[in-house]
Amino acid sequence: MTESTASRWQGRRVLYVVYATVVTIAALMGFIIGTINPDGLNPVLFGVIELPPTPVGMVVFGVIYVSIGLGALMLTVEFVAERFDDKRVE
Numbered sequence: 001m002t003e004s005t006a007s008r009w010q011g012r013r014v015l016y017v018v019y020a021t022v023v024t025i026a027a028l029m030g031f032i033i034g035t036i037n038p039d040g041l042n043p044v045l046f047g048v049i050e051l052p053p054t055p056v057g058m059v060v061f062g063v064i065y066v067s068i069g070l071g072a073l074m075l076t077v078e079f080v081a082e083r084f085d086d087k088r089v090e
Helices: 003-036 055-083
Strands: none
16 A cells, blocks of 8 residues: 555545544434433424434434435545645646
C-alpha cells in the first residue's frame, strides 16, 4: 500500500467510526425516548410506515433516519473527495 492509499483508508476509517458512533447514539436516544413514551408519540417512517411508540419502534425510527441522512452526506463527501485533485496547478 502506498502512503496516499494508506492515508485515504485512515480518513475513511474515521468517517466510518463517526458514522457508527452517531447511529449508535441515535439508537440509544430512540430507546430512551421509547421508554419514556411521551404523550402524542406516533413515529411514522417516511410518512408511510407507522411504527409503535415502543423502545424498539423508536430505535428503528431513529437508526433508519440517521443512517440514511448521514449516509447520504458521507457519500457526497466521499464523491467530492475522490474527484478533488491535490496536485492540480492553477
